[in-house]
Amino acid sequence: MISVTMVIQLVINGLLRGSIYALAAIGMTVIFGVMNIVNFAHGTLMMVAMYISYWLFTLVGMDPYVSLVVSVPTLFITGGLIEKYLIHRSLDAPEINQFLITAGILIFLESAVLFLFSPDFRGIKVEYQGAIVQIGEVIIGLNPLAASVISVALSISLYFFLKKTDIGRALRAVTANREAARLMGINLNSIYFIAFGIGSACVGAAGTIISPMYYIFPQVGHLFLLLSFVIVILGGQGHVIGALVGGLIIGVVESLCILFIPGSTKDAVVYAVFILVLFFKPSGLFGKRER
Amino acid sequence: MKRDRSGAHPANSFRNVLLIFFLVLLLVLPFFLNPYLLHIMIMTFLFAYLSRNWDLIGGFAGQFFLGPVVMFGIGGYTSTLLNVHFNLSPWIGMVPGGILAAATGMALCYLSFRFGLKGIYFGLVTLTFPEILRVVVTNVGFLGGVNGVLIPFRQNSLLYFQFAGKLPYYYISFLMMLLSIYVMYRIERSRSGYYCLAIREDEEAAEALGVDTLKYKLICTGIGCFFLALGGTFHAQYLMFVSPDTFFGIAFTLEVIIRSIVGGVGTLFGPVIGSFILTPLSDISRGLLGGYRGVHLMLFGAIIIAIILYLPQGVGEWFGRVYDGFRVRFDRNVDRKATPWRRGQGAKY
Numbered sequence: 001m002i003s004v005t006m007v008i009q010l011v012i013n014g015l016l017r018g019s020i021y022a023l024a025a026i027g028m029t030v031i032f033g034v035m036n037i038v039n040f041a042h043g044t045l046m047m048v049a050m051y052i053s054y055w056l057f058t059l060v061g062m063d064p065y066v067s068l069v070v071s072v073p074t075l076f077i078t079g080g081l082i083e084k085y086l087i088h089r090s091l092d093a094p095e096i097n098q099f100l101i102t103a104g105i106l107i108f109l110e111s112a113v114l115f116l117f118s119p120d121f122r123g124i125k126v127e128y129q130g131a132i133v134q135i136g137e138v139i140i141g142l143n144p145l146a147a148s149v150i151s152v153a154l155s156i157s158l159y160f161f162l163k164k165t166d167i168g169r170a171l172r173a174v175t176a177n178r179e180a181a182r183l184m185g186i187n188l189n190s191i192y193f194i195a196f197g198i199g200s201a202c203v204g205a206a207g208t209i210i211s212p213m214y215y216i217f218p219q220v221g222h223l224f225l226l227l228s229f230v231i232v233i234l235g236g237q238g239h240v241i242g243a244l245v246g247g248l249i250i251g252v253v254e255s256l257c258i259l260f261i262p263g264s265t266k267d268a269v270v271y272a273v274f275i276l277v278l279f280f281k282p283s284g285l286f287g288k289r290e291r
Numbered sequence: 292m293k294r295d296r297s298g299a300h301p302a303n304s305f306r307n308v309l310l311i312f313f314l315v316l317l318l319v320l321p322f323f324l325n326p327y328l329l330h331i332m333i334m335t336f337l338f339a340y341l342s343r344n345w346d347l348i349g350g351f352a353g354q355f356f357l358g359p360v361v362m363f364g365i366g367g368y369t370s371t372l373l374n375v376h377f378n379l380s381p382w383i384g385m386v387p388g389g390i391l392a393a394a395t396g397m398a399l400c401y402l403s404f405r406f407g408l409k410g411i412y413f414g415l416v417t418l419t420f421p422e423i424l425r426v427v428v429t430n431v432g433f434l435g436g437v438n439g440v441l442i443p444f445r446q447n448s449l450l451y452f453q454f455a456g457k458l459p460y461y462y463i464s465f466l467m468m469l470l471s472i473y474v475m476y477r478i479e480r481s482r483s484g485y486y487c488l489a490i491r492e493d494e495e496a497a498e499a500l501g502v503d504t505l506k507y508k509l510i511c512t513g514i515g516c517f518f519l520a521l522g523g524t525f526h527a528q529y530l531m532f533v534s535p536d537t538f539f540g541i542a543f544t545l546e547v548i549i550r551s552i553v554g555g556v557g558t559l560f561g562p563v564i565g566s567f568i569l570t571p572l573s574d575i576s577r578g579l580l581g582g583y584r585g586v587h588l589m590l591f592g593a594i595i596i597a598i599i600l601y602l603p604q605g606v607g608e609w610f611g612r613v614y615d616g617f618r619v620r621f622d623r624n625v626d627r628k629a630t631p632w633r634r635g636q637g638a639k640y
Contacts, residue, residue: 038414086600090603095414099357099411101595104595104596107592108596111589114588119584226419229415264429265426268426271423279403
């Protein structure tokens with residue numbers, strides 16, 4: 001019953017999906033690495049980006065992939081402002097307060113969208129919805145393929161941005177040692193603004209490129225929030241390539257689960273993997289940092 | 292400290308008067324309330340009880356514990372399933388539920404300690420764990436599946452923890468709240484309580500002085516989880532219904548923790564004060580703004596953010612200052628300078 005083609009098909013589906021998860025998780029890992037804050041409003045920001053693309057498509061007819069040029073800058077600024085006016089003031093507070101403030105943002109944004117746009121499930125229906133690419137017996141949807149190519153390209157360019165540019169070096173310096181970086185003359189306030197902005201922009205891009213393939217509703221972010229935790233932990237705190245690989249692994253695991261267990265229980269497997277990784281390799285698969 | 296002839300601590304006489312006043316007030320209050328307000332009071336007591344017990348783990352012992360809802364769900368589900376399938380009274384069924392929850396909590400705590408998970412990492416483990424249970428409960432038919440389990444109404448009996456009116460639930464939840472405060476009061480003043488304080492303030496220093504950190508964390512977690520599970524049984528009996536989303540949903544975790552933060556983390560009365568402020572507020576705003584879907588939740592989110600930004604120590608501190616002011620006026624024996632309202636005041640966590 002389980003044929004080789006089927007497994008290959010599932011693995012490819014998993015990789016395509018996982019690359020989008022990875023882009024969302026990279027946003028979280030940048031914030032977690034630089035600021036040492038787990039952003040519980042992460043999935044909600046993704047939801048906001050999905051609604052931006054939805055309304056641009058519905059009202060103006062803008063293609064969801066083109067709407068990246070609107071959603072990414074919007075989310076960058078939104079994220080930066082959230083950091084500047086809300087998160088920044090609780091940076092030195094106990095962790096439980098940081099958890100609650102980002103959870104408060106989650107509840108606020110989500111119920112605001114619920115109030116404005118109702119809890120209806122919406123969807124973007126583009127003309128090329130059903131287009132496929134066939135290689136041998138394996139069928140690949142054009143939409144997931146395009147989304148996956150964009151997210152891998154964005155992830156890799158973010159990696160090189162962090163490696164090669166001055167701002168990227170500053171971000172990595174703060175990740176490595178906040179105090180030492182500050183003493184070297186790095187302005188922590190602007191670095192935090194940029195880090196949170198980049199994190200939000202990443203998850204915004206992920207939301208926009210997944211919008212033609214996914215239902216859009218106010219609570220859509222929860223799933224991606226939990227997946228992002230799993231991937232961030234798998235990849236190691238602040239580790240971009242780790243998160244990319246982690247995202248692909250989770251995508252494939254999730255996809256292959258369908259072979260063995262009923263579809264609705266696959267989440268439990270992903271969370272179980274998560275807890276096991278936390279127990280046995282909390283620094284992540286690629287993490288070198290001692291916690 | 293000097294004591295008067297009755298043996299009472301002079302500094303405590305004002306507090307005793309205040310406590311008796313509130314006790315009597317809350318005992319006679321239900322006779323003046325309509326069922327809706329009675330419901331709000333029951334939820335207030337229940338959340339005060341739950342937050343008080345979460346605070347034992349999350350505030351007093353300083354564990355970043357984000358999974359109170361697991362214990363709540365285990366308690367509610369265990370007693371309900373024993374009741375429905377084996378006809379066992381929830382009064383008895385709550386004990387295995389509590390023990391199971393305590394064992395789960397202690398296992399999570401032990402494993403995290405053993406593998407060196409602290410802070411946010413421990414938080415993520417406890418946050419994800421209920422999600423696993425939720426998926427399991429939703430997919431296993433014996434556990435009720437996605438629709439949950441309905442508790443059949445047998446009779447209006449104390450034995451089966453079922454009552455036609457709300458009044459008995461009012462008194463039971465009130466007693467549970469008092470019990471949780473009393474338990475905390477005793478723990479705070481015990482030797483283990485001082486060890487816990489030491490661990491919270493500086494874990495490494497406490498360990499260096501020979502405090503068995505793991506043991507006292509496990510004790511606090513066990514006690515807290517046990518009582519959280521009893522709260523789950525109460526809620527199940529009150530709703531006569533358990534469902535995966537209410538009993539394992541993440542929203543509930545936030546509801547419990549925020550009450551503790553609002554009142555003041557790690558203080559005796561903080562979580563109770565937090566519940567007395569937030570529960571009526573959220574219930575009444577839901578009633579008033581129910582027509583506009585989502586608005587009362589927006590308000591809830593905004594309140595959380597505002598409190599964390601402007602009152603990070605909780606309103607309990609402010610209440611404490613008012614309380615100290617009154618106490619000084621009431622009782623001349625009180626040393627005006629020595630009136631920090633609670634020992635936990637100014638704690639880092």
